[in-house]
Amino acid sequence: MPPHTGEAEFKLSLRGDVLLAPMTTLGIGGRARYFADASGVDGLVAGVEWARSEALPLFVLGSGSNIVVADSGFPGLVLRVSMRGMISRVEGKRAMVTVAAGEDWDGFVAACVARNWAGIECLSGIPGRIGATPIQNVGAYGQETSETLVSLKALSLETGKLEELSAAECEFGYRTSRFKTTARDRFVITSVTYQLEVSGNPAMRYAELERYLGEHGTTRPSLAQVREAVLTLRRRKAMVIDYQDPDSRSVGSFFVNPILTRAEFEEVKQRASGSIIGSEDMPTFPTADDQVKLSAAWLIERAGIKRGYAHGGVGTSTKHALAIVNRGGGTAGEIIKLKELIQGRVLDMFGLELTPEPVFVGFES
């Protein structure tokens, strides 16, 4: 038990020397010097203040599906955001829903689809808690959380006060937000408000999803059919957590898909055409601002790291080259080595540096 925890111990049940690996989807990582679950804003504030009074670093945890924890663990307080609850109000075609940060994201999606509220159906099957989804503007199958997020409440670690931030103030971008950039580690999100459309149509913007539904005779799918289709497609790529399936012991995509200007893209294509057979098939996706999005998975495979590549206790998923998995007994050190190997190969082959998606916890730099 930590010394002199006083009020914080009372509100939080602080524990000392807690193994973090089981609290992550990778199942990797050492111990937190201190750990606590914050099931209310009071507990959250108490934890933040206690860490500050003890001059300890603070890490805010959701369900650990987008983090790599160092083998040496974390030398401060890991505070898991565990507030629960959901309030909704329907006004004509609009459903305004406020969800506590500790609620499970996919449980929330399922509840909205069951009520026939449109706007997040393509984000089915993504692990994690509500409070983490704005951090990297979670997205999949043509939809992003920023499209329906109206505002959020967060504890400012600078002022110690609860603040309300509009979607514009979150500065969302592709797999990023203000919380990952200019306001990194400055806020703890406590709840998020979404505006969904009552009996709205599902978003059909992703060719693979549309093709799958078409093949199954569904040209005008319901929200529930889209959810099921997304779950099926995700399972094929081990992108739904299944603890029986070692291929899903990952953080999802390990790298974000590179977004390039047209000129940068031409350079990459030029470089690839000199060395790679079939480089003319390089998949590209247009973006709203006339840039070009590339497939990180394609780049990795063409750089020679195939699906099922093994590197000690870790490797790439047998179903998706973009997912680094814990094959059993893997370490964070091995994850970092494999990350660097992949980045090095892609850099050599395409002149592109892949940017990792997960957050690295407890590493020196």
Ligand SMILES: Cc1cc2nc3c(=O)[nH]c(=O)nc-3n(C[C@H](O)[C@H](O)[C@H](O)COP(=O)(O)OP(=O)(O)OC[C@H]3O[C@@H](n4cnc5c(N)ncnc54)[C@H](O)[C@@H]3O)c2cc1C
């Ligand atoms: C199999 C699999 C598939 C995935 N598929 C996708 C996908 O399709 N699309 C996608 O975008 N992501 C995907 N991910 C990544 C991940 O699910 C999301 O990033 C998710 O939102 C992380 O939630 P979490 O609660 O696990 O956050 P954690 O991993 O615990 O934390 C991630 C980051 O958010 C911060 N954080 C967490 N909660 C809060 C809070 N309340 N306030 C402030 N900061 C907070 C943490 O400090 C950390 O920096 C996938 C992951 C896996 C394992």
